[in-house]
Amino acid sequence: MSLAPPRPALVAPRALKGVALVAGATLLFAVADVLGKYLMTRHPVPVVQAGRYLVNTLLLLAAFYPRHGKLLWRTGRPAMVTGRAVFLAASSLTMGFALQRMPVGETVAVIYLAPFLVMVLAGPLLGETVSPAAWVGAGMAFLGVLLVVRPGTGLDPVGVVFALTNAALSTGYHLMTRVLIRSESTMAMLFHVALTGFAIFAVLALPALSGFAPSLTDLLLIGALGLLATVGHFLFTAAYREAPASLLAPVNYLHLVWATLLGWGVFAHMPDAISLCGMALVVVAGGAVALRASRTG
Template sequence: MQTAQPLRGALLAATSLMLFACMDTTTKYLATRYDVPLIVACRYLVNLLLMLALVAPSYGRAIMQTQRTGLVIVRALALAATSLLMGLALQTISVAEATAINFLAPLLVVVAAGPLLGERIGAVGWVAALMGFAGVLLIARPGGGLAMTGALLAFACVGLNVTYQLLSRVLARSESTIAMLFYSALVGSILFGLIGPWFWAGRVPSWIEALLFLSLGVYGGLGHYLYTAAFRYAPASLLATINYAQLLWAGLLGWLVFGYIPDGIALVGMLVICVSGVMVALATRRAPAKREV
């Protein structure tokens, strides 16, 4: 049941975005010492264990009930691949830059939602998408000092993120949120649980590193739960404008943990991306209801 409490929804969303930024920062820190597939495996396994321990007793078999299981699994695979590519990108570029490039995804979703989902785009949507692309070019410009390998991995992450978000919109009409969260954790755990051990070099993590590994599952699981809960209290158009707070968190944590500050042109690019995202959100709020497909 949805309740009109926009402030509560905004606070839940802002907290979840902080947790996502913490997850990316922790991933980057651990990626200097461990292989990314092992890091992602720990994230999904802890996430799954938390769902089984804290969520499954309340929902019972409903946690696994789906109507379009194939698409639910494809969505989970897209998220798993996104997690892997983001981790690999974070090995060579900053959290803020990787986050900013990844914010191209919701803008591309706006463009793709027209022909694929029958949603109205409008002139503002097209202008905002072009602005967002221009902002990304300012960040990943030639000669800007950004590692090309990391930038390409981040762009590949964007493509998979678009797939994930489009499938999330389609499946929201038939699937429960908790089931989609469960299958995301389950598929990621199986996939990376099988390949992750092959990337363990036998190094025993310190107690601090072990806590950081465990924290990844908490950040991811709790973050997705709070973000999903936010939609019960606030409209999607309002929450979309808050999404860009993650970029602020990413920049702040990148400075505190790694002492890194993007250059002036990259900061302008991030600002352009934020403005374009807010434009899309405001245009969506004023647009007529979308056509069902």
């Protein structure tokens, strides 16, 4: 077996494909954030999330079971696959509570400490090489987040705690995705996420079901939330087949752009000038690191 590194001409297209997949996923996630905020300010978080994960599970069954059968849920590492799904379910719960209390853009800015943590941990835990430029970019992005959550912004402290918890849970989810993608199929990981999430939220939602009286519109929106999550996580998981975590992590910061614009358009909330500067710093730093990494292969 040759130990010579692959030529950049062969690596760069796959890296760029991974970047494009994550960019598309973050757009869908931002739309889901706005839709989720609308729904979860009207209904209990576990109920909305249970509906989302139920739709997620049914869509995956309809799309993959007729062709793949039991391969849809077959996995060689069931404990880790289930653990990854639990991390995402917990992340969804904390995200819902954060969105109840905070604007969409600022919430997303806080949770995007996760890519910074992934970049820091990708080296010692996954054996991936993180360039000095990537460290600089991650530091700039972290500074941008600090500008968003600085004292005096009026953000709900409880909401900030939920968002920070989400960042920690998302870090674990991202790192496990990178490990599992080497041995598990995308559809199996998606199915376990959906089924585990539905099981957890179905139990959590039971106490609130007696007072749950959604309109037909809200039920359709919950279905749309499940569809957005399904497609978004499919793109996100597939991206890790094309590029390393240290490259894809900064691209996640595009979520900030979509979330801020959509939050402004739907809820008429625009962050103040300093917060916008912080968000811009996060996006520019992350985008520059991703572009440089894709060019160097």
